[in-house]
Amino acid sequence: MSDGQWSPSTGQIVVSGLTKEYKNVRAVDNLSFTVEPGRVTGFLGPNGAGKTTTLRMLLNLVTPTSGTATIGGRRYADLTDPLRHVGAVLEASSAHKGRTGINHLRVICAAAGLPKQRADEALALVGLTPAAKRKFKGYSLGMKQRLGIAAAMLGDPRVLILDEPANGLDPEGIRWMRGFLKGLAHEGRTILVSSHLLSEMQLLADDVVIIAAGQLVRQGPVEQVIGSMAQGQRVRVRTPNAEELTTALKAQSATVAVDEHGVLQVDGVDAPTVGRTALAAGVELHELTTERPDLERVFLELTAGKAGIR
Amino acid sequence: MKLVRSELLKIRTTNTWWIFALIMLPLWALTLGINWLQTDALAAGNTEGVPPEQIDQVRALMDQDALAANLYTNGQLFGLLIVMLLGVVVVTSEFFHQTVTTTFLTAPHRTAVMAAKLVAAAALGLVFWLLFTLLNIPAGAAILGSVDVGPQLGSGAVWRAIALNGLAYLLWAILGVGLGVLIRSQIGATVTGILLYLGGTIGAITVLSLLANRFGEWINKLQLLVPSLASSLMVSGVEIPGNPPRWAGAAVLIGYAAVAGAIGVLTIRRRDIS
Ligand SMILES: Nc1ncnc2c1ncn2[C@@H]1O[C@H](COP(=O)(O)OP(=O)(O)OP(=O)(O)O)[C@@H](O)[C@H]1O
Ligand SMILES: [Mg+2]
Numbered sequence: 001m002s003d004g005q006w007s008p009s010t011g012q013i014v015v016s017g018l019t020k021e022y023k024n025v026r027a028v029d030n031l032s033f034t035v036e037p038g039r040v041t042g043f044l045g046p047n048g049a050g051k052t053t054t055l056r057m058l059l060n061l062v063t064p065t066s067g068t069a070t071i072g073g074r075r076y077a078d079l080t081d082p083l084r085h086v087g088a089v090l091e092a093s094s095a096h097k098g099r100t101g102i103n104h105l106r107v108i109c110a111a112a113g114l115p116k117q118r119a120d121e122a123l124a125l126v127g128l129t130p131a132a133k134r135k136f137k138g139y140s141l142g143m144k145q146r147l148g149i150a151a152a153m154l155g156d157p158r159v160l161i162l163d164e165p166a167n168g169l170d171p172e173g174i175r176w177m178r179g180f181l182k183g184l185a186h187e188g189r190t191i192l193v194s195s196h197l198l199s200e201m202q203l204l205a206d207d208v209v210i211i212a213a214g215q216l217v218r219q220g221p222v223e224q225v226i227g228s229m230a231q232g233q234r235v236r237v238r239t240p241n242a243e244e245l246t247t248a249l250k251a252q253s254a255t256v257a258v259d260e261h262g263v264l265q266v267d268g269v270d271a272p273t274v275g276r277t278a279l280a281a282g283v284e285l286h287e288l289t290t291e292r293p294d295l296e297r298v299f300l301e302l303t304a305g306k307a308g309i310r
Numbered sequence: 311m312k313l314v315r316s317e318l319l320k321i322r323t324t325n326t327w328w329i330f331a332l333i334m335l336p337l338w339a340l341t342l343g344i345n346w347l348q349t350d351a352l353a354a355g356n357t358e359g360v361p362p363e364q365i366d367q368v369r370a371l372m373d374q375d376a377l378a379a380n381l382y383t384n385g386q387l388f389g390l391l392i393v394m395l396l397g398v399v400v401v402t403s404e405f406f407h408q409t410v411t412t413t414f415l416t417a418p419h420r421t422a423v424m425a426a427k428l429v430a431a432a433a434l435g436l437v438f439w440l441l442f443t444l445l446n447i448p449a450g451a452a453i454l455g456s457v458d459v460g461p462q463l464g465s466g467a468v469w470r471a472i473a474l475n476g477l478a479y480l481l482w483a484i485l486g487v488g489l490g491v492l493i494r495s496q497i498g499a500t501v502t503g504i505l506l507y508l509g510g511t512i513g514a515i516t517v518l519s520l521l522a523n524r525f526g527e528w529i530n531k532l533q534l535l536v537p538s539l540a541s542s543l544m545v546s547g548v549e550i551p552g553n554p555p556r557w558a559g560a561a562v563l564i565g566y567a568a569v570a571g572a573i574g575v576l577t578i579r580r581r582d583i584s
Contacts, residue, residue, distance in 0.1 A: 053584065060418045061411060061583040077418040088415055096324055096407045103323040111316035111416045151412060 010072050011037040011085075011158040011190035013058065018067035020053050020214075027053040029214035030067070035192050035207070037158070040185045042205030042222075043194040046303055050214040051194040052090075055163050059088055071159055083112040087152030089162040094148065097137035101128060101147050104136060108151055122150040127176075141168030149177075160184060162193040166200060178204050198296040210299060212306035222295065229298050235271050237264040238287035239278070248281040249274065263287075313417055313426030314433075317400070321434060326399055330392050331441065337388040338442060345384050346453050349377050353457035367553075378462035379471035381450030383545040385442050386475060390482040390541060391507050393438050397431040397486020398503050401574070402496040410583055424575045428487050435483030439476045471545045477560060478541040481567040485537065488570025491577050511538045534558055537566050 013035035020028040028050040035041045045051050056062040058069040060076040068075070071086055079085050095104040105119035123129050126146040131139065139147065145168050152160060160181070166174050174197075181204060185191045195201050201208065201222075208225055210217040218225050239245050242264060246256045254268040266274055271290045278285050321327055352371055371377075404410040417423050451461035462468050486503065493499035514536040522529040533539045534554045543559035 056582075056584055059415060061414060063580070063582060079418070082418060083416055090411050090415075091408055094408045094411050096320075096403060096409055098324045098326075099320075100323070103319075107316050107319050107323065108412060108416055110319050111313055111413070113312045 011188075012073075013069070013071050013159065013190060013192060014073075015054065015058065015069045016067055018054060018057060018069055019065045020050070020057060020062060021065045026214055028057070028064075031211065031214065031216055032067075033209045033216055033219045035190055035209070037190040038185060038188045039206040040181055040191040040193065040204055041207040041209060042201040043192055043209050043211075044196075044198070044201065044299060045194075045211040045217075046306070047196075049211050049303075051211065052163055054211075055088075055090070055161055055192075055194065058161065059086070059090075081112065081155070083108070083114065083155035083157065085155070085157055086159045086161065087155065087157035088160075089145075089148040089152045089165050091148075091163070095136040095144070098135055100133050100135055101139070101143075101150075102132040104147065105151060105154060108154055112155060114154055118154050122153050123147075125153055126150045142170055142173050145169055146173075149180075157189075159190040160192070162191075164194055164196065166195055166197055174200060198299055199294070202295040208295070210302055212303040215306075217302050217306070226293055226295060226298050229293050229301065233270065234291045234293070235266040235269070235274050236287065236289045236291055237266055237274055237278075237285065238262075239264065239283055239285050241283045244281055245278055245283045248277050248283070252277055313422055314429050316416075317426045317430035318433065321400070321430060324403075326403070327396060327434065330396055331438070334385070334388060334392050334438075334442075338385040338445060341385050341387065342381075342446075342449055342453075345381055349381060349453055350457055352377060353459055374459050374462055375465050375467040377457075377459060378450065378454060378465065378468045379545060381453055382443065382446045382468060382472050383475040384446050384450065386478065386542060386545060387538075389438060389442055390478060390538065391504065393435045393479050394482045394486035394489070394503055394507065395500055396434055396438075397483040397488075398490040398499045399486075399496070400427050400431050400434075401487055401490030402494060402499050405494045406496040414583060420579045421575055424487075424491075424571075424578055428484055428571050428574075431483040431487045432480045435479040435481075436476060439479035443472060443475070474544040474556065474560060478544055478563065481563045482537075482541070484567040485570045488567075488574040491574035507538055511536060514539070534562055537563060 015034070016032050018028055018031045019026070031050070031054060043051055043055070053062060054069075057064045058071070058076065071079070076082060076086065095101075099107075102119055102123060105122060106116055108114075109116055109119050120129075120132070123132050126149050128143060128146050128150060131143060136144070136147070145165060149162075149165065152162070162181075165177060169177060178200070181191050181193065185206070193204070205222055207219070207221050209219045210225070218228070220228075237245065242258065242262065246258075246264065249256050249264075249266060249269065252269055252273060254266050254274075256267075257265045259265055269277075271288055275285070275288055278288075352368075371380075404413055413423060414420060447463075451463070454461055489503055489506075490499050493502055515533070518529055518532055518536075531554055534543065540559040540562040543553060544556055544563070
């Protein structure tokens with residue numbers, strides 16, 4: 001409650017012991033994590049993991065059963081002029097269907113005490129100027145999503161929170177958003193973005209917070225989370241003498257599996273070892289590649305068995 | 311103040327209010343026609359066929375001030391309904407279009423948001439009242455002229471009735487906001503509002519007169535507790551014998567509006583927006 005906690009340079013998000021119980025389900029279960037400024041943090045979890053509920057508690061839309069969530073040291077409800085500090089994009093379809101895009105933004109400006117021309121600037125920022133005077137019901141999914149981002153940017157906030165913003169964006173739009181969010185993080189802003197698109201997250205995020213069934217599964221820089229997987233690297237080998245090589249590799253205590261295309265998947269030894277073993281056994285190789293585990297594999301492994309939909 | 315401006319902008323940037331106003335025009339014309347006939351009959355001063363126990367009431371209605379007040383507040387029955395529905399929409403459209411998330415992100419102090427909505431709805435109610443009064447005054451004066459009664463615009467009682475009519479519009483808009491919070495669904499709240507307003511009024515009259523037959527006349531005084539009857543009492547222009555005084559109608563309505571507003575604010579403060 002102490003004032004002055006907010007310093008312009010910190011946009012750190014701290015979630016601590018956050019819990020939300022609905023009638024039949026504990027949507028968020030004693031969840032704690034931090035989100036650092038200057039980085040894009042991906043917030044990942046299976047359907048029903050509690051991502052949206054967590055973000056809504058962070059934004060004072062849903063009351064936590066227990067625990068706290070602060071932005072720059074303050075609860076959202078205690079921020080004066082919240083839009084100047086925090087921007088949020090929650091649902092794609094959150095504008096009155098009969099209102100034009102520009103008027104939607106002007107209504108928000110009026111309530112936040114922002115000058116009217118911020119509406120035009122924000123529309124230009126997301127490339128929606130040509131559709132400014134069209135009604136919201138005539139917007140495509142991607143245009144709605146962009147309007148949501150424009151609304152979040154009205155107050156030029158230091159912290160940006162997005163719930164599945166890539167929904168409905170075309171490849172060009174997704175690339176645009178990636179550059180946009182990375183640019184904002186580069187300026188020192190805090191970006192927290194939930195998503196299911198793991199390959200996209202791998203390109204976008206610096207850090208990840210992974211939750212399942214309302215609980216924290218893993219938090220940290222993307223590289224570190226991927227690297228932390230016990231299994232580590234896997235080597236792909238293509239050879240006409242699969243059986244001989246398999247026998248030779250097993251002697252090196254590697255585990256070998258064959259996929260549907262006849263490619264060997266070798267775990268437990270690295271690529272140079274496989275090459276040396278092949279040479280010693282006089283086996284011909286057509287392909288030898290190291291497969292780094294990607295975010296998707298790590299995610300699936302980490303959340304395996306933790307029921308998604310509850 | 312920022313929030314009130316925003317709420318008014320919300321209303322102005324959608325079609326709802328002028329569609330409602332357009333719906334009102336034919337209804338206004340209809341009630342004006344009915345009031346014309348009634349004025350014509352009452353001004354003739356003919357009390358033949360009126361049961362003796364109602365003669366005092368009818369005499370009161372024949373008063374020139376009462377005739378004028380009735381005309382200048384013409385359209386109240388539907389006007390209040392429409393204003394209440396606008397109040398309902400001020401709240402329910404936020405849930406219907408899921409804009410409530412944005413609204414509360416912009417202003418996390420929900421009490422302030424609801425207060426702004428109440429003020430904006432009340433203002434809208436007054437706009438409708440002004441619109442109808444501006445239509446009623448020339449039309450009413452013309453009708454009064456046609457039955458050889460002056461426009462009565464110098465009469466304090468007439469202006470009091472017009473002002474109380476404004477109060478009724480304002481209060482019904484607030485009632486609508488409260489109803490909208492309690493029943494978030496746009497359709498649900500609208501239908502409930504219409505049923506309560508029209509059905510409730512007729513139902514209450516029927517039930518009360520049945521009870522009055524059994525338990526005595528005093529039960530009829532309970533009419534006052536039915537919001538729409540209380541508001542029509544407010545604008546009668548003169549005290550009608552056997553009816554509760556006008557200020558009581560105003561007090562009852564203010565009470566309902568205060569309760570509706572308070573329930574609306576308290577409910578929305580605690581609700582999860584998900
Ligand atoms: N208002 C509510 N009432 C009851 N249960 C709810 C409510 N909102 C969410 N839940 C439940 O809480 C759990 C978490 O939901 P939440 O929407 O936070 O998940 P999510 O991680 O955002 O999922 P998704 O990836 O599908 O968007 C789910 O089991 C859901 O059914
Ligand atoms: Mg979600």
